[in-house]
Amino acid sequence: xAWFLIAMLMILLWVVSLCKVLHASSSASKVASFLDAxxxxxxxxxxxxxxxxxxESMFFxxxxxxxxxRGYNFHIxxxxxxxxxxxxxxxxxxxxxxxxxLKIPRHQVKIIDHPxxxxxxxxxxxxxxxxxxxxxxxxxxxxxxxxxxxNYGVSGHRNHRDVHHGVCRTLYERPHRDIEAxxxxxxxxxxxxxxxxxLWLSVLYAHYYQRGxxxxxxxxxxxxxxxxxxxxxxxxxxxxxxxxxxxxYTYVNTLxxxxx
Numbered sequence: 001x002a003w004f005l006i007a008m009l010m011i012l013l014w015v016v017s018l019c020k021v022l023h024a025s026s027s028a029s030k031v032a033s034f035l036d037a038x039x040x041x042x043x044x045x046x047x048x049x050x051x052x053x054x055x056e057s058m059f060f061x062x063x064x065x066x067x068x069x070r071g072y073n074f075h076i077x078x079x080x081x082x083x084x085x086x087x088x089x090x091x092x093x094x095x096x097x098x099x100x101x102l103k104i105p106r107h108q109v110k111i112i113d114h115p116x117x118x119x120x121x122x123x124x125x126x127x128x129x130x131x132x133x134x135x136x137x138x139x140x141x142x143x144x145x146x147x148x149x150x151n152y153g154v155s156g157h158r159n160h161r162d163v164h165h166g167v168c169r170t171l172y173e174r175p176h177r178d179i180e181a182x183x184x185x186x187x188x189x190x191x192x193x194x195x196x197x198x199l200w201l202s203v204l205y206a207h208y209y210q211r212g213x214x215x216x217x218x219x220x221x222x223x224x225x226x227x228x229x230x231x232x233x234x235x236x237x238x239x240x241x242x243x244x245x246x247x248x249y250t251y252v253n254t255l256x257x258x259x260x
Contacts, residue, residue, distance in 0.1 A: 051159035053095035062219035130166025146181035198248035
């Protein structure tokens with residue numbers, strides 16, 4: 001009987017949390033008002049730096065949808081074609097298709113295919129090379145704001161972590177500190193697979209963190225995450241379908257300001 005009650009309470013909490021996410025449009029200005037608070041009102045060009053095609057769909061959808069719905073120019077810089085299984089050309093086109101669903105113009109998506117930046121769990125990427133590519137993109141697209149993984153990279157993937165360090169090096173090397181960067185906070189495995197329930201902890205954590213240094217973005221349209229991820233047809237297998245369903249990153253992103 002006790003287990004039944006616990007299960008019912010968990011289901012109720014899931015439903016309540018999902019309802020909160022679905023009503024994010026009315027609360028987003030309170031939960032994620034950092035565009036104004038951080039002085040971003042004059043900044044229009046945002047660059048998301050990722051490691052592989054599908055990173056944007058699996059981890060960053062709440063962030064992308066938030067900025068796109070508010071009229072910002074969103075750019076994506078993908079550091080590899082994801083060719084670990086020999087499907088690089090396929091995955092490259094899938095990323096373009098996913099961005100089409102997200103309404104990000106094709107010319108604002110750049111995919112790197114460099115011999116020293118190939119997809120692989122054990123492949124270490126040069127931080128200086130990553131920084132050079134990022135700095136070129138900042139200059140070419142007049143970027144104001146960077147978004148990327150944190151030091152753990154959500155899943156611990158080496159390529160995710162190297163991208164983080166590449167952004168760190170970019171911030172350190174730029175002669176004029178005119179670029180702000182925000183990293184996607186990695187969470188414990190329990191929180192990671194708690195679905196929309198994690199939003200309560202995320203909001204609470206962001207509220208009590210150093211003021212203005214962390215903010216939560218709720219996904220105003222969780223169904224869009226499924227549609228976007230499904231464009232990565234070569235990767236859209238059963239365990240990734242489960243991931244998108246139960247991952248907290250489908251429903252909420254917590255961004256923390258990168259301090260170098």
